[in-house]
Amino acid sequence: MVLDVEDFRVEPGTHVAICGPSGSGKTTLLHVLAGIERPSRGTVHWGAVEVTALASHVADRWRRETLGFVFQQFHLFAGLSALQNVLLPLRFDRWQVPDTIRIRALRLLNELRVRPHADVSALSRGEAQRVTVARALIREPAIVLADEPTASLDAQAARTVADLLAGLCRDAGATLIVATHDPGLAARLDRTFDIVYGDVQPRGAFGAWPRLVGSK
Numbered sequence: 001m002v003l004d005v006e007d008f009r010v011e012p013g014t015h016v017a018i019c020g021p022s023g024s025g026k027t028t029l030l031h032v033l034a035g036i037e038r039p040s041r042g043t044v045h046w047g048a049v050e051v052t053a054l055a056s057h058v059a060d061r062w063r064r065e066t067l068g069f070v071f072q073q074f075h076l077f078a079g080l081s082a083l084q085n086v087l088l089p090l091r092f093d094r095w096q097v098p099d100t101i102r103i104r105a106l107r108l109l110n111e112l113r114v115r116p117h118a119d120v121s122a123l124s125r126g127e128a129q130r131v132t133v134a135r136a137l138i139r140e141p142a143i144v145l146a147d148e149p150t151a152s153l154d155a156q157a158a159r160t161v162a163d164l165l166a167g168l169c170r171d172a173g174a175t176l177i178v179a180t181h182d183p184g185l186a187a188r189l190d191r192t193f194d195i196v197y198g199d200v201q202p203r204g205a206f207g208a209w210p211r212l213v214g215s216k
Contacts, residue, residue, distance in 0.1 A: 026179035068136030126157030
């Protein structure tokens with residue numbers, strides 16, 4: 001789907017749902033906001049950082065330090081435990097993970113009700129999704145982007161993941177943007193935007209927002 005977003009702003013600490021049917025461009029929008037994909041025109045700003053102007057290696061470092069991403073495809077490594085999967089991204093920066101980070105990972109998995117030493121290949125889809133939430137939050141990021149975090153989950157598992165994701169981000173004061181077609185998840189967030197003919201519009205309104213995308 002080709003996106004043609006005129007203007008879009010998210011205030012720091014706000015929790016936002018991006019809604020639209022499959023193929024409407026929700027994943028592409030998240031990737032552009034994260035600096036994973038570059039738009040053919042226009043810019044993306046998070047606070048004072050113009051992400052679209054960053055060199056590739058600088059954008060990679062900015063993402064590691066600032067942003068947590070909950071992928072729709074879990075990207076977990078079989079043969080590793082839930083705890084090892086949560087800590088794995090930290091290995092890009094250091095071999096030895098500090099005890100404080102390890103304790104935080106254990107606390108997150110406990111809150112998310114996942115056994116830390118369970119092999120991820122033996123987890124249910126709901127448990128695997130909760131591991132990806134813990135991994136996205138391990139660095140206490142200022143920004144969390146989540147791509148269909150309740151897709152393919154049963155109703156109970158979807159409610160659990162939605163409540164925990166929103167609650168943990170709320171507690172941390174993080175900006176949360178969720179791409180979803182789950183009305184129950186959207187209802188838990190502060191605002192809802194719809195992708196309409198490739199543009200992002202506030203639900204129930206017709207108009208434009210400034211292009212700045214804010215964070216902490």
